[in-house]
Amino acid sequence: MxxxxxxxxxxxxxxxxxxxxxxxxxxxxxxxxxxxxxxxxxxxxxxxxxxxxxxxxxxxxxxxxxxxxxxxxxxxxxxxxxxxGFKNFFEGNGAYPTRKxxxxxxxxxxxxxxxxxxxxxxxxxxxxxxxxxxxxxxxxxxxxxxxxxxxxxxxxxxxxxxxxxxxxxxxxxxxxxxxxxxxxxxxxxxxxDHIPEPIPVEFNENTTVGIDVGIKSFAILSSGEVIENPKFLKKSLMKLKKLQKAVSRKQKGSKNRKKAIAKLAKQHQLISNQRNDFQHKISMKIISENQAIGIENLNVKGMVKNHNLAQAISDVGWSEFIRKLTYKAEWYGKTILQIGRFEVSSKLCNFCGYKKDDLTLDIREWKCPSCKTLHDRDINASLNIKQIALNNLSTAGTAGRAC
Structure with missing residues (x-):
């Protein structure tokens, strides 16, 4: 490995x-x-x-x-x-190589x-x-x-x-x-080390967890656990603005400008390190406690085009978190069950299957008109992700289809 x-x-x-x-x-x-x-x-x-x-x-x-x-x-x-880079491009796994x-x-x-x-x-x-x-x-x-x-x-x-x-x-x-x-x-x-990857351990409904990532809360697990979003970038915005103003005031090409740029870069490095450390700890905890993890295949690149949410989405770092989960699952013989990005998770009642089409993003709790169950939007979504992932697995018949 x-x-x-x-x-x-x-x-x-x-x-x-x-x-x-x-x-x-x-x-x-x-x-x-x-x-x-x-x-x-x-x-x-x-x-x-x-x-x-x-x-x-x-x-x-x-x-x-x-x-x-x-x-x-x-x-x-x-x-x-x-x-x-050329090989990856022609195989459809990357963009055409450009100048550095x-x-x-x-x-x-x-x-x-x-x-x-x-x-x-x-x-x-x-x-x-x-x-x-x-x-x-x-x-x-x-x-x-x-x-x-x-x-x-x-x-x-x-x-x-x-x-x-x-x-x-x-x-x-x-x-x-x-x-x-x-x-x-x-x-x-x-x-x-030439040690083969561990054989994936067996899992069932009790040892599988569904994860719904969000902005207000970093991740919501189907077990009911809510992991708060630390918002490292948002907490440092005032300091970043101050450092950026200091760079703008300095004369271009001067030594003082280089010093100001270095201070700004160090602050960005600190935020990146904080986010990276947090994601490593959370991903390791989830991998250690569960045998299989159900997640959504999110179109993050398309979501950041929404200028109202772009900064918050970039700050939370969904893509990097899922990447960490994926390779750590391979290390420890765990299974990642990924569902399609167009699967309905938030709008579906996990009890009776009723679909609430008029559910908007600002509604955090809703009551099912069919079974009268009061849902927390995020916990309901994580339960649906878990169920859809397991259903896809049973339909396909193999773990390789779902990974």
Missing amino acids: KRGYRYRIYPNKEQCSLLEQHFGGTRFIYNRSLFIKNLMYSKFKINISEIDLNNNLTSLKELHPWMKDLNSQSLQQANRNLLT SKKDNIFSFQVPQNYQINLTSSKIYLPKIGWIKIVFHRDFLDKEFIENKLVTKEVNGELILDQKLNRKLDILKTLTVSRTSAGRYHVSILID
């Missing part, structure tokens, strides 16, 4: 400069290869392969000597990422091989950059696994895990270096 482990690193000034060169260099190669690929196909109907793009790197290094200071494998990985820009605030490059991890002094070695301090806030592999499965070496009494020595085992995969808009550097280590 493959898992990624993300850790923060603390490079010095010289290493920061080298990291920025790698960010710019891989972006340059990506854009250059995209231009060549588009030009050759539009003019001559020639499909450029990865080998052709990598062979072009030699001539580019002669034209741009600064590229010789960069890790060649990271540059080749940029070409591989471009071709993966500094303004996108997406800074990353990959190191496929030859990195080392000092397990004693908590440092990581990146080719062409050197040893960088890293904080291991959690273990990416058990100590017993490292001792029994991996090859380590001892240098000056320090235990070092070398990816090159473990290449045949194919456990230490690609390492990704990234920088946030707030100027924080991270590395993400992809590990494949």
Whole structure:
């Protein structure tokens, strides 16, 4: 099973400069290869392969000597990422690849091989950059696994895990270096422990929970539990406005403006970290307590077009929460039962099945005209989601149909 482990690193000034060169260099190669690929196909109907793009790197290094200071494998990985983007596009799994820009605030490059991890002094070695301090806030592999499965070496009494020595085992995969808009550097280590995914555990109506996500409340479970929406963005709006005004008052290009931008970016980073931490805790709690989870397939991209609710929907982070639920369910052998976005959940009475077509968004409680049951809108929706998910499963006959 493959898992990624993300850790923060603390490079010095010289290493920061080298990291920025790698960010710019891989972006340059990506854009250059995209231009060549588009030009050759539009003019001559020639499909450029990865080998052709990598062979072009030699001539580019002669034209741009600064590229010789960069890790060649990271540059080749940029070409591989471009071709993966084209493959995803033609398979219908993504948009057509476009140019990368500094303004996108997406800074990353990959190191496929030859990195080392000092397990004693908590440092990581990146080719062409050197040893960088890293904080291991959690273990990416058990100590017993490292001792029994991996090859380590001892240098000056320090235990070092070398990816090159473990290449045949194919456990230490690609390492990704990234920088946030707030100027924080991270590395993400992809590990494949070759342990198969657990067999999905059996579930029934009692061990299944339906989840209705909302804005007023973050999530409402069919068990009756209501998880309140922390509204991290809304609580920080006044501070964000103040910091944004400070940026606007500073002269463009000045050092004070750069300082103000950095403060604003740190506040946005704080909000993102708060939301991410909250969603991790809630998703882990739900996965631990239930064997199957019923959720809706929401069209979040279409919903944010409503300008009255766009900020609140973006703040709650439905898509990311569902993504966390999905991959954690795979880790622990749980089942995700997803229902269609056009299934009726809020307007349907979970007792008698009466459909209330005139139910508007502002009505939070309603009484069923047929069975006279008083419904809380959100709890009723979560119960319907659970029932519809289980009905779809029994109709299809297999768990794979519902996942």
